[in-house]
Amino acid sequence: MSDAIHTPVLLKEIVEIFDPQPGQIFVDATANGGGHTFALWEKVKPSGTVIAIDKDHDLIAGLKKKARDAGANVVSVQGSYAELPQILHAHGIEKVHGILLDLGYSSYHIDQAGRGFSFQKDEPLDMRYDNNPRTQRAEQSSYDGKLVNGITAEEVVNGFPEGDLADVIYRFGEERFSRRIARAIVEERKRERIRTSGRLAEIVRASLPSRFGRGRIHPATKTFQALRIFVNHELQDLEAVLPDAVEALMPQGKLAVISFHSLEDRIVKNFFRTQKQKGKLELFSKKPIQTSREEEKGNPRARSAKLRVAIKL
Ligand SMILES: C[S@@+](CC[C@H](N)C(=O)[O-])C[C@H]1O[C@@H](n2cnc3c(N)ncnc32)[C@H](O)[C@@H]1O
Numbered sequence: 001m002s003d004a005i006h007t008p009v010l011l012k013e014i015v016e017i018f019d020p021q022p023g024q025i026f027v028d029a030t031a032n033g034g035g036h037t038f039a040l041w042e043k044v045k046p047s048g049t050v051i052a053i054d055k056d057h058d059l060i061a062g063l064k065k066k067a068r069d070a071g072a073n074v075v076s077v078q079g080s081y082a083e084l085p086q087i088l089h090a091h092g093i094e095k096v097h098g099i100l101l102d103l104g105y106s107s108y109h110i111d112q113a114g115r116g117f118s119f120q121k122d123e124p125l126d127m128r129y130d131n132n133p134r135t136q137r138a139e140q141s142s143y144d145g146k147l148v149n150g151i152t153a154e155e156v157v158n159g160f161p162e163g164d165l166a167d168v169i170y171r172f173g174e175e176r177f178s179r180r181i182a183r184a185i186v187e188e189r190k191r192e193r194i195r196t197s198g199r200l201a202e203i204v205r206a207s208l209p210s211r212f213g214r215g216r217i218h219p220a221t222k223t224f225q226a227l228r229i230f231v232n233h234e235l236q237d238l239e240a241v242l243p244d245a246v247e248a249l250m251p252q253g254k255l256a257v258i259s260f261h262s263l264e265d266r267i268v269k270n271f272f273r274t275q276k277q278k279g280k281l282e283l284f285s286k287k288p289i290q291t292s293r294e295e296e297k298g299n300p301r302a303r304s305a306k307l308r309v310a311i312k313l
Helices: 011-018 035-044 057-070 081-090 107-111 153-159 162-173 178-191 197-207 221-231 234-248 262-277 293-298 300-304
Strands: 025-028 049-054 074-078 096-102 249-259 281-283 306-312
Touching: 011 035, 011 096, 011 249, 011 306, 025 035, 035 049, 035 057, 035 074, 035 096, 049 057, 049 081, 057 074, 081 096, 081 234, 096 234, 153 162, 153 178, 153 221, 162 178, 162 221, 178 197, 197 221, 221 234, 234 249, 234 262, 249 262, 262 281, 262 306, 293 300
Parallel strands: 025 049, 025 096, 049 074, 096 249
Antiparallel strands: 249 306, 281 306
16 A cells, blocks of 8 residues: 555545535545545544445555544445445445545556556556456456456457457547557567556557657557556446446435546536436536646646536435
8 A cells, every 4th residue: 555645636625515514424436545535534523434435455455544543434445336336235324425436546556556557657567446366357358348357458458459459549548549559559569468558658659650759748648548447447337336326325415526537527427417307416516616726736637627516306
């Protein structure tokens, strides 16, 4: 587990919007280092509960220790938020006052996990959040749109047919050069298996027209995003949790989702809209809430954050 803290995004806003009261129950479905978790705990203590879920085994081990040291009633669960109903049921909880989803990866994954999340590092190409050794591995040799469990980025990059690789990079990275990149990967892997993030970043960079290598954004950004989203089936998990989260809220309970790119935000926006039409949810605000200039200065990642909140009717 890391000592470096992931700086929580929109922390003040989340606490203000949830307005937690002593004795209430909240779910932090993407707990990470507990930035939001413990801020919520401070408000619901001493009789309240925060259920803290994360896919990452190492992060959950750290959270458990932190909760124990603080004497906090934070129930840390290693698992996917896509299993929210089962997790709540296992802890004897029926309805909660609020649920937070702060999507994607964290500073810990980029800086310390050693799993190849960053194109700026040369690490084994893994990219799974769920590094639980007990997690069943169900490898697949091509992309057929189905949910995959346990597959690593290395297996995708070295094993998928060229067309499927291009589809993954296009669909989850919105990368317009997906075919060109997939071609280059397939050529390179014929010579030698691609094992590290550094090598992959270099192959992607070399496959693009040189003018794309000079900007502020690294040319492998979209390819890395695509592999991360695919390996962790991030969009499927998000689509699965939204209806279950609404179900788990008590009337007037709030669902808050912080997203970091348009693929995620589109899913949340459309879901909230259809639930509003069905009279199940009310929107907290019409437009997404974004970070202040001040927060962006201290935390560049916050710049792309969009928070959408809905209230259960
Ligand atoms: C942006 S971080 C959350 C940061 C946290 N809110 C904080 O401020 O300390 C997202 C976290 O979600 C976790 N995660 C991603 N997909 C998940 C899933 N399907 N179920 C549970 N956790 C997931 C990642 O492991 C990561 O730790």
